[in-house]
Amino acid sequence: MYWESIFFDLDNTLYSHEYAFERAIQDCYQELVEEWDAEGLTVPYVPMEDWFDVFKFYSDYFWKDYETKKLTQVKYRRKRYVSTMDHFQLPCSLEEADRFHEKYYEQATQYVQPYPGLYPLLEYLKSKSVRLGVITNGKTDVQIAKYKKLKLYRYIPRERFIVSQQVKLEKPDPAIFQLALERLNPNKALFIGDTWEHDVVGALEAGWGAIYLNTQGRPRTTQHQPNAEFSQFIQLNSFFLQ
16 A cells, blocks of 8 residues: 555545535524424525525535635635525524524534445555544534544544644644644655545645545646546545555
């Protein structure tokens, strides 16, 4: 095995964040509607599917601003929520946006399911003495819950599961990749992730190898050259087993 250490992103890399996202967001919207009904509020009727489609539109629309750090995570989430509510002329506030997302985080973990091929690949890499890890942006408690739900502790020690909030660094900052190297001291490190700027550019700028796991079909935005690009996780198995 050429690579001594292989780190992964988490969301949309080891599992389908989009599936968990859709199910949990819909749950939270349904709960919100029930709260309005219980409070006797008169609001326009908006079918769940219509509300979610607009919410997803704004999630994608503002993503670039978040990815390029024009928006913090909190502001990004607030903008997509408030923009959706304004679209349908529904009541909202920044405080409600924050509460909505807190509920979303609580709901989302139950829908986290590993991509096909995840465990066989981790087993194989572990058998080759490759040191495995994760570097993920996000809230510590939320990402740790996913770590447990996916049973990643079987393959990745907790100290190699690096969460941006906990270490006060975020991808694509090279410092968060350097932190991982300090914990491992490898000569050859590879990073696998689904976000071009955060995962691929961040890793390459830090001197790592990189694989673009383009599960969302997003275009490259720079001239950086990853070691490979795939659209499905299962393709990684063939890549490493060749």
